[in-house]
Amino acid sequence: MAAGRALRLRGMIRKETLQILRDPSSIAIAFVLPVVLLFLFGYGVSLDSYHVPVGLVIEAPDAATASFRGAFEHSEYFRPVLYRDIRAAEADLAAHRIQGIVWLRADFERRVLAGDGGAVAVRVNGVDANQARITEGYIQGAWLHWLEEHAGVPLRGARLEPRVWFNAALISRHFLVPGLIAIIMTLIGSLLTAMVVAREWDRGTVEAMMVTPLHIGEMVVGKLVPYFLLGMGGMLFTVALAVWQFGVPLRGSFALLLGSGALFMLVALGMGLLISILAKNQFVAGQIAIVVTFLPAFILSGFLFEIRAMPVPIQVLTHVVPARYFVAILQSLFLAGDVWPVVLPNLGALALLALLLFALVRKKARKRLA
Amino acid sequence: MIGILRHVLALAVKEFLALVRDPRSRFVLIGPPIAQLIVFGYAATFDLDHVPVAVYNEDRGALGRALVARIAGSPHFDVVAAPDSEAALAALVDRRTVLLALHLPQDFSRNLHRGLIAQVQAILDGRNSNTAMIALNYLRRILIDFDTRLARESGHPPPPARLEMRAWYNANLSSRWFIVPGIVGLLTLVVTLVVTSLSVAREREQGTFDQLLVTPLRPAEILVGKALPGLAIGLAEGTVIISLVVFWFGVPLRGSLAALYLGLALFLLSAIGIGLMISAIAVTQQQAMLGAFLFLVPAVILSGFATPIANMPPLVQQLSLLDPLRYFLVVIRGVFLEGADIAAMQDQYWPMLLIGLVSLVVAGGLFRHRMY
Amino acid sequence: MTESVLEFSGVRKVFRAGKARVVALEEVSFRLRPGVVTGVLGPDGAGKTTLMRLAAALLVPDAGRVRVLGHDVAAEPQAIQSVIGYMPQRFGLYEDLSVQENLDLYADLQGIPARARRARYDTLLHMTGLGPFTRRLAGRLSGGMKQKLGLACALLREPPLLVLDEPTVGVDPVSRRELWAIVDAQVREQGMSVLLSTAYLDEAERCAEILLLEGGRLVAQGSPRAFADEVAGRVYVLAGVDLPPRRLQRRLQAVPGIVDALLVGDHVRIVTAAPRPPALQAHFPDQPGLRLVPVSPRFEDAFIARLATRGAEGAGAPPPAPPAPTRAAPPPAGTAEDVVIEVRDLERRFGAFRAVRGVSFTVRRGEIFGLLGANGAGKTTTFRMLCGLLPPSGGTARVAGVDLRHAAARARARIGYMAQRFSLYGNLTVAQNLRFFAAAYGLAGARRRARIDWAYAEFELGRYRDFVAAQLPLGFRQRLAFAAALMHEPEILFLDEPTSGVDPLARREFWQRVNALVEAGVTVLVTTHFMEEANYCDRLVIMAEGRILAEGTPAALRARFRTPQNPEPTMEDAFIGLIEEAA
Structure with missing residues (x-):
């Protein structure tokens, strides 16, 4: 019996x-x-403005x-363009x-530096609000720095001494690329699996397979193992690229990364299998997989957009998005280390x-038609 | 001429009926747009509200309390913890309980009273560097306000040389104003591309494409007949979403509707052209869907929808010149927020027209030559 | 052992499609005779596939019981599925795996020990003739080879019960013959019980027992002989007639009391409604020599007689009216210079594969010209090149003097085309389909309305006007596709496998219509893999592996294989003979 099962x-x-x-x-x-995704996110997409x-x-x-201009010209954040006249600018x-x-x-x-209350007017194009805010921050930072270093203006008041942990240089790639692992594993585990399994229904091969001694559990496991390995391969490939390229x-342990990746892969595969069993049709399975797994992994997982910034109902919704938990684990493991209080609840x-x-x-998988 | 019109009309009507009567296509027209409108409209934002903050306040003075109150009173921040040691503060950041941890040292109030610089230490969780940077900017603004008010109340001279910031077009810097109009482009692209890319593949699968080719219909008529429903659906869907963006x-x-719809029409033309190209190459609907997906993902990422094109490396920026969504996003944001008219947007129109025409010609050629 | 191999008792199976409930099987009870081949026959939608799936424990009955080898399908499906052999309609093969990989997969699944495999593979590969192709992908096999591979996979562990769902559909006669040889050998040597569904009536004769299904009910069970006896004394062959057989057949169909008139070889065979010879002289005053020769009935005669009687009782299906004469009515049966289709040295390669190799033939005005061959013989490729759907790699194909690939739209308006699988817009209604095709062929205004009304009347589609095409019964889908191809009264008709999958009665009706069109001067080019339909053609070519094996009239082709043992060879005999000659 065991030999038959192995066979x-x-x-x-x-x-x-x-x-x-x-x-x-x-x-x-x-x-x-x-x-394609790795290279787009590794090289293309960036939230860092220089x-x-x-x-x-x-x-x-x-x-x-002139000294103020020099401060801007020497900063990697700016490419100053000079004007004599505000209208042209x-x-x-x-x-x-x-x-x-x-x-x-x-x-x-005469007025501003002398401290008689004048102000330097700053205008930004606010269409892209995020970029506008970043630009404002840069200008503010450059301004304060210049005042202190070059203008010799006495400063007083509260001054912020920020320290950004885990990603001191604020490089967005460092959080985007680890998050991408969750996206890629969702692609393989859910989209690919849903479509491939649904294909068996489309092509009628399921029928022949059912009328064999194959048990339903063996059928599921047999389908899972190759995609599991493929997904883990995708993860290792991404990790290697992330670290070396x-x-x-x-900063965290590789073993923990591997373990949580394996658990997430199981979840992704479970979604893929469930979709294919319910859809029984490649086309519909693909559509559902994109809407139910891929898009949420992209938008609702905290991969790109901060979950804590979303409205409360959407935040509640994100709890059923598995990628959410994995992205949290990934960002901690890569940038912070084995932070058990983060890793454990998410696991x-x-x-x-x-x-x-x-x-x-x-419950849904049956060796039956209809 | 009348014959051609009649042919094209018959094809377009048939195409439209086939689309609307097919449950799968109906799903494509309704399902993903609703999901995306909700998701992008509410979830995709770079604005931060209620950022959890921990404050370790060693200062006994009133000014320290005033600053903390000011931070707690800001809509951007929620003070959720008041640990009593630096280690406890750090642990809160570590386990992601808070995004920002502030430490006011013992001499905070004293230094302020003496007219010295008073330090505030801030630890930010950089696991999402963008969030960290935004939170930092919010915090800076609060501190500058705090200083200004303090100076006025304490009779010190005001801090010299203020910057007076003003943002054009989006005074409150709401990133929803940036993202939500972009959804018009995103959704019309998705719908039009999927509809047109599936149309020929569906006929191939059903075997009706052969039937079509042996009728007296010319390939150009078939092409136009297939393009028209895409255009109609794209315009309708676009109009619905534009209304939702404005009213919901x-x-x-602020700008001219004519400029917006001219851009939409040209954008749809290019989306239809690309969709028909995918359709002409794909043999099955599954391949067509995959082709559309493989085009859509990079097209959206490179369009500047969520992340600025200017931040991309030069080579990738050049690649994005091939992306019609890139141009349409400029048009739609220009018209919505900057009040642009047709003249201001002309540099965006012609690349879309070019992409549309080239892809339609290529699709027409593929129809003729890739009949099997 | 009293336990039977397969037993249905009071079985009922209902499917829900949306709100509609479709009763697929109702009150079906039978016991399978062990150790023989039992055939399941019936028209489309009679419930054949549902019955097969119930026997394979893939479905559970809504009422009644199905027991297989002592196990109940509802309670112990796995026990059944672990021992029986089953081949579903599309053979259940993985097309992207090779022959060997498919065998290995099913050997693994069925737990055949590695030691036993080699010998079993050898036996099966030898039996199926697949030995030289073990490394070929299953998707690249011909229909016949796929079918044999599917069978080999089902036979890997010599099951006591073998369930085959339409194993011979779309398969060439040689492969069919080989499949039957394999099945017969299993029955003979292993005592295997076989349940097999089929749409080919001639295969019924090969079964020991027949289950006849109709509308979900088991209407009869018995040996083919017993069925044939129902029409004993009602079957005749006409002799002494001086008329082309096709015209004779057409006139006979109008005679009351005749339920079936069929071209068989050079003769017309009729089945009468009552067991006495019909008074034909009154209908054929011009044929003084007409005689009726009684012949022994076959299963097919009984089958058609049953269906025809039942159809006549029902509301629909009145006897088909003679089609309205078409506009094009040039001189009948053309002379040599009246060539409508000319094919010369036609070649088509797909990569290294030569699908069509140097095919030449001509078709004259007013002819029915057939392209006969198995799946993969190159007939559809030839056909598509003729219609301008596929560019030839070499040679020429001209229709009405022009190459349709570069022809103006006007030239294409002269042809009608009916694609394989009756390609229609499945989610449009009948009316919408007809309107679209009429417009596509440039019809407008009163003429369009007139032609659409004609289609409703001629094909009895009126009551299906607002039905979605995909939900039509297959026979009506075929009619709709035919109507769409005839919208603009074309001079030349291209029909690609026009009768594939439809039941024998619908096939007969279809050919009557084609005959009427040809008599009105239309030229018809048709492909088919039904050998007996070749008799409807004036001339035909037989194709295999991209080449033409023979060309001529059906009678001449058959005559080449007349032997003392087989004085009346069928088209199938001729086909097999030609293949064997070529090999």
Whole structure:
């Protein structure tokens, strides 16, 4: 009996593996898309602005404005563009040629630096609010720094001494690339699995397979193992690229990463299997998988957008998005280390979801048609 | 001429009926747009509200309390913990209980009274660097306000040389105003692309494409007949979403509707062209859907929808020139927030027109040559 | 052992499609005779596949009991599935796995020990002739080879009960013959019981027992002989007639009291409603020599007689009216210069694979010209090149003097095309489909309305006007596809497998319509894998592996294989003979 079971499992696993390797659409999802995503997020997408084009309107050049200009020119955050006249600068701001304007009026040195209450007007293009805020922050920082270092203005009041832990240089790639692991594993575990399993229904091969001694549990396990390995392979590939190519630090333990990855993979596979069992049709399975697994993993997981910034009902909704828990684990393991108070509850949630999904799969999977 | 019109009309009507009567297509038209509108409209935001903060206040003075009260009173921050040691403070950041931890040293009030610099130590969780940076900026603003008010109340001279910040077009810097109009572009792209890319593949699967080709219909007529429903659905869906953006999300529509719809039409043209190209290559609906997906993911990421194109490396920026969504997003944000008109947007129109025409010609060629 | 191999008692199975409830099987009871082949026959939608799936424990009955080898399908499906052999309709093969990999997979699943495998593989590969192709992907096999591989996978562990769902659909006659040889050998040597459903009536004769299903009910069970006896004394062959058989057949169909008139070889065979010879002289005053020769009935005669009588009782299906004469009415049966289709040295390669190799033939005006061959013989590829759907790699294909691939739209308006699988817009209604095709062919205004009304009347589609095409019964889908192809009264008709999958009665009706069109001067090019339908053609070519094996009239082709042992060879005999000659 045990020998028969091993034989049947071997047959299923071998078949699935061969099918993945021979089907161009599997290869597209399992290999091409992850690489495209990795390179887009590794190289393309970034929330870090450098060399922001900022207009410096200097109405009356003198020593103070020259030193101020120098501060901007030497900063990697800015690419200053000089104007003599505010109107020309405003026209360029409207035309998106510059992101912001710092307007040093003719009375800059006389009034502003003398401290008689004048202000330096700063304009930013607020369409992209996030970028606008970042630009404002840069300008503010540069301004305070310049005042202290170069203008010799006595400062008083509360001063912030910020220290950013885990990602001192505020490099967005360092949090985007680890989060991408969850996206890629969702692609393989849910989208690919849903479509491939649904294909068996489309092509009518399920019928022949059912009328064999194969047990339903063996069928599920036989299907899972190759995709599990493929997903873990995708994860290792991404981790390797993240660490060696994109320079993301891995501060936590590799074993913990592997373990939580395996648990998440089970959850992703459970979703994929469940979708394919319910849809029984490749096309519908693919659609559902994209809407139910891929998009939420992208938007609702904290991968790109902060969950704590979402409205409360949406925050509640994110609790059923498995990627949410894994992204939290990934960002901690990579950037902070083995922070058990973060890892444990998230692992627990994943384990709960895995149990729930496989209970559902078990309930819905039948060796029956209709 | 009348013959051509009649052919195209018959095709377009048939195409439209086939689409609306097919439950799968109906699902594509209704399901993903609703999901995305909700998700993007509410979840996709870079604004922070109620950031959890821990404050370790060693200062006994009134000014320390005043600062903490000010932070707690800001809509951006919630003070959720008041630990009594630096170690406890750090632990809160470690386990992600708080995003920001502040430490006011014992001499905070004293230094302020003496007119010296009073330090406030802040620890930010950099696991999401963007969130950290935004929180830091919020905090800076609060401190500057605090200083200004303090100076006025205590009779010290005001802090010299203030910056007076003003944001054009979006005075409150709400990133929802940035993201939500973009949804118009995103959703019309998804719907139009999926609808058109599936249309030929569906006929191939059903075997009706052969039937179509042996009728007196010309390939160009088939192409136009397939493009029209995409255009109609895209315009309808676009209009619905534009209305929702204005009336539900309350984003101001400041520019000319003509400029917006000219952009939408050109954008749809390019989306239809690309969809038909995918359709001409794909043999099955599954391949067509996969093709659409493989185009959509990079197209959305490179469009500047969520992250600025200017932050990308030069090579990737050049790649994004091929992305029609990139241009349409400029049009839609320009019209919504900046009050742009047709003249201001002309540099965005012609690339979309070019992409549309080239892809339609290529799709037409593929129809003729890739009949099997 | 009193336990029977397979037993249905009072079985009822209902499917829900949306709100509608479809009764697939009702009150079905039978016991399978062990150790023989039992055939399940019936028209489309009679419940054949549901019955097969119940026997394989893939479905559970809503009422009644199904017991297989002593196990109940509802209680112990796994016990049943672990021992029986089953081949579903599409053979259940993984097309992206090779022949060997498919065998290995099913051997693994069925727990065949490694030691026993080699010998079993050898036996099966030898039996199926797949030995040289073990490394080929299953998707690249011909229909016949796929079918044999599917069977080999089901036979790996010599099951006591073998369930085969339409194993011979779309498969060439040679492969069919081989499949039957394999099945017969299993029955003979292993004492295997076989349950097999089929749409081919001639296969019924090969079964020891027949289950006849109709509308979900088991209407009869018995040996083919017993069925045939129902129409004893009602079957005749006409002799001494001086008319082309096709025209004779057409005139006979109008005679009351005749339920079936069928071209068999050079003769017309009729089945009468009553067991006495019909008074034909009154209908054929021009044929003084007409005689009726009684012949022994076959299962097919009984089957058609049953269906035809039942159909006549029902509300629909009045005897088909003669089609309205079409506009194009040039001189009948053309002369040599009246060539409508000309194919010369046609070649088509897909990569290294040569699908069509140097095919040449001509079709004259007013002919029915057939392309006969198994799946994968190259007939559909030839056909698509003719219609301009596929560019040839070499040679020319001209229709009405032009190459349709580059022809103006006007030239395409002269042809009608009916694609395989009756391609229609499945989610549009009948009326919407007809309107669209009429517009696509450039019909407008009064003419369009007139043609659509004609289609409703001629094909009895009126009452299905607002039905969604995909939900039509297959026979009506075929009619709708045919109506769409005839919208613009084309001069030349291309029909690709026009009768595949529809039941024998619908096939007969279809050919009557085609005959009427041809008599009105339309030229017809048709592909088919039904060998007996070749008799409807004026001339035909037989294709295999991309080549033409033979060309001629059906009678001439059959005559080549007349032997003393087989004085009346069928088209199938001729086909098999030609294949064997070529090999």
